Amino acid sequence: xxxxxQRLMQAVIGKRTPTMVGIDPRWASLPTSIKxxxxxxxxxxxxxxxxxxxxxxxxxxxADLVPAVKFQSAFxxxxxxxxxxxxxxxxxxxxxxxxxVVMDAKRGDIGSTADAYAEAYLAPLPGETAPIAxxxxxxxxxGRETIEPFLKSARQHRTGVFVLVRTSNPGSADLQMExxxxxxxxxxxxxxxEDWSASSAGELxxxxxxxxxxxxxxxxxxxxxxxxxxxxxxLPGYGAQGGSAADLRDAFDDRGLGAVVNNSRGIxxxxxxxxxxxxxxxxxxxxxxxxxxADLARHTSAGNL
Amino acid sequence: xxxxxQRLMQAVIGKRTPTMVGIDPRWASLPTSIKxxxxxxxxxxxxxxxxxxxxxxxxxxxADLVPAVKFQSAFxxxxxxxxxxxxxxxxxxxxxxxxxVVMDAKRGDIGSTADAYAEAYLAPLPGETAPIAxxxxxxxxxGRETIEPFLKSARQHRTGVFVLVRTSNPGSADLQMExxxxxxxxxxxxxxxEDWSASSAGELxxxxxxxxxxxxxxxxxxxxxxxxxxxxxxLPGYGAQGGSAADLRDAFDDRGLGAVVNNSRGIxxxxxxxxxxxxxxxxxxxxxxxxxxADLARHTSAGNL
Numbered sequence: 122x123x124x125x126x127q128r129l130m131q132a133v134i135g136k137r138t139p140t141m142v143g144i145d146p147r148w149a150s151l152p153t154s155i156k157x158x159x160x161x162x163x164x165x166x167x168x169x170x171x172x173x174x175x176x177x178x179x180x181x182x183x184a185d186l187v188p189a190v191k192f193q194s195a196f197x198x199x200x201x202x203x204x205x206x207x208x209x210x211x212x213x214x215x216x217x218x219x220x221x222v223v224m225d226a227k228r229g230d231i232g233s234t235a236d237a238y239a240e241a242y243l244a245p246l247p248g249e250t251a252p253i254a255x256x257x258x259x260x261x262x263x264g265r266e267t268i269e270p271f272l273k274s275a276r277q278h279r280t281g282v283f284v285l286v287r288t289s290n291p292g293s294a295d296l297q298m299e300x301x302x303x304x305x306x307x308x309x310x311x312x313x314x315e316d317w318s319a320s321s322a323g324e325l326x327x328x329x330x331x332x333x334x335x336x337x338x339x340x341x342x343x344x345x346x347x348x349x350x351x352x353x354x355x356l357p358g359y360g361a362q363g364g365s366a367a368d369l370r371d372a373f374d375d376r377g378l379g380a381v382v383n384n385s386r387g388i389x390x391x392x393x394x395x396x397x398x399x400x401x402x403x404x405x406x407x408x409x410x411x412x413x414x415a416d417l418a419r420h421t422s423a424g425n426l
Numbered sequence: 427x428x429x430x431x432q433r434l435m436q437a438v439i440g441k442r443t444p445t446m447v448g449i450d451p452r453w454a455s456l457p458t459s460i461k462x463x464x465x466x467x468x469x470x471x472x473x474x475x476x477x478x479x480x481x482x483x484x485x486x487x488x489a490d491l492v493p494a495v496k497f498q499s500a501f502x503x504x505x506x507x508x509x510x511x512x513x514x515x516x517x518x519x520x521x522x523x524x525x526x527v528v529m530d531a532k533r534g535d536i537g538s539t540a541d542a543y544a545e546a547y548l549a550p551l552p553g554e555t556a557p558i559a560x561x562x563x564x565x566x567x568x569g570r571e572t573i574e575p576f577l578k579s580a581r582q583h584r585t586g587v588f589v590l591v592r593t594s595n596p597g598s599a600d601l602q603m604e605x606x607x608x609x610x611x612x613x614x615x616x617x618x619x620e621d622w623s624a625s626s627a628g629e630l631x632x633x634x635x636x637x638x639x640x641x642x643x644x645x646x647x648x649x650x651x652x653x654x655x656x657x658x659x660x661l662p663g664y665g666a667q668g669g670s671a672a673d674l675r676d677a678f679d680d681r682g683l684g685a686v687v688n689n690s691r692g693i694x695x696x697x698x699x700x701x702x703x704x705x706x707x708x709x710x711x712x713x714x715x716x717x718x719x720a721d722l723a724r725h726t727s728a729g730n731l
Binding site: 145147148162163164165167168193195196198199200201202205206208209227228229230231232233234235237238240241242246247248249253260261262263264265266267285288289290291292293294295296297299300301306309310 | 450452453467468469470472473498500501503504505506507510511513514532533534535536537538539540542543545546547551552553554558565566567568569570571572590593594595596597598599600601602603604605606611614615
């Protein structure tokens with residue numbers, strides 16, 4: 122039985138890059154060709170159908186280049202049940218293309234409610250054979266015990282969990298950098314994560330519990346990497362949120378392993394940059410993905426992959 | 427424009443009780459009559475259809491007795507997109523019965539992703555006129571700024587937010603309690619909530635941002651109530667989680683206002699108690715609701731309503 126961390130790192134080795142494409146559809150940012158002829162007034166179902174077409178195109182355009190995709194659940198939930206149906210359909214398509222699928226839903230709750238979220242995303246639905254995602258992002262605010270139901274499902278179904286350790290937003294310090302007993306809240310959560318991952322580490326050294334660490338906190342990355350040697354790190358914040366490849370260097374080991382780097386807007390809406398137009402939007406997605414792969418290879422040890 | 431807190435308290439006055447019914451369906455606990463003839467092997471769609479039938483019966487059986495219902499999103503998500511469709515359908519039905527609808531989804535994220543969650547639950551979908559819920563539970567772990575997009579939607583659409591301040595589980599103290607400087611994380615979050623609610627308080631004194639405070643922390647309730655005089659408090663943990671009516675007394679003001687008390691399992695699965703049978707499960711739901719209303723009236727100032 123391979124741990125999620127082992128599978129993720131094998132996928133990174135297979136594609137020779139830790140680049141992760143973030144699928145965060147927003148109606149206002151969709152290429153015109155996707156928005157055309159969706160009816161007026163616009164309905165939630167029409168927006169969901171546009172997200173479906175857009176998401177399929179992104180997946181088909183990038184699947185041969187990257188090891189993993191991350192779906193931001195919020196943007197699909199924002200168009201109601203039809204959006205959730207599309208999210209599931211896209212996640213199934215991503216799996217069929219061989220991509221590692223991370224569901225970024227930041228779920229968290231207590232007891233049997235946490236069990237239910239774990240059943241939703243880390244285990245097969247009743248009557249089905251495969252979970253919808255390979256890993257789920259989890260919010261630890263309710264305490265260590267509330268993450269354990271997710272780990273139980275993950276271990277049973279060979280899926281994984283990414284726990285929020287330090288987020289990339291300016292206000293993340295409000296609660297995460299508070300000190301309890303000489304340790305920040307973030308470093309305490311990091312120590313839980315490392316305990317869990319150390320006990321499930323595979324051949325490449327990574328276990329089934331990852332950490333989300335904002336790529337905007339360069340000075341902290343080395344500390345987190347050193348404190349969590351068996352923990353796969355998910356780095357949001359590259360590109361649009363201001364993180365550069367050089368800022369991420371410390372998240373990787375010498376092999377170029379240990380982290381995956383997400384880019385959402387910078388890839389899926391790349392046509393909005395000066396270099397591209399709405400007519401060639403799929404080409405811009407592919408170009409932006411390749412540019413990010415090259416950027417990470419140049420400025421981090423991902424070049425050793 | 428009435429604040430959510432004003433509307434909620436008016437509903438409490440209208441029904442003369444702060445009792446909230448929690449809709450947390452679990453296949454294993456459903457009455458036999460609901461589970462019958464759902465097919466074999468069981469599919470996610472079949473389970474979702476059973477939840478629909480069960481939820482409609484609970485709503486129709488309790489709507490004349492209580493001011494509000496709380497839907498636990500996790501249990502619906504656990505049966506996939508069909509479950510989410512049922513959740514939305516039940517929430518619409520609850521609104522049509524005049525119930526205040528709280529979506530307990532504990533969402534939280536940064537920037538435009540928080541906007542998307544707010545659009546999903548606190549604003550109408552594209553092409554629709556009413557939001558799916560009157561209020562949403564929100565996780566504050568990512569920082570004060572990350573709650574603001576929810577407040578913006580709430581104020582625009584006359585909906586509300588319940589921020590997790592102190593949860594009812596044993597491990598909640600891991601991150602929510604004391605930090606350097608003497609204030610607990612929970613009391614800091616409580617002070618944010620009170621600031622927001624004080625600025626939007628209606629005639630009855632309550633604003634549009636509430637607090638979730640676990641009913642299992644009796645000693646803390648008075649402190650939170652005093653520190654958050656304009657804040658509606660949502661108390662989970664009555665019944666199944668060990669909180670008694672007497673434990674909740676300090677959450678109410680002399681008028682019997684200021685809090686709503688949720689009961690999920692103790693009402694919806696009341697047929698499992700000694701006094702009832704699976705044949706009379708709807709009767710048991712009504713009996714358990716009336717017993718809770720009487721219990722709160724006897725042991726708290728809700729008797730003054």
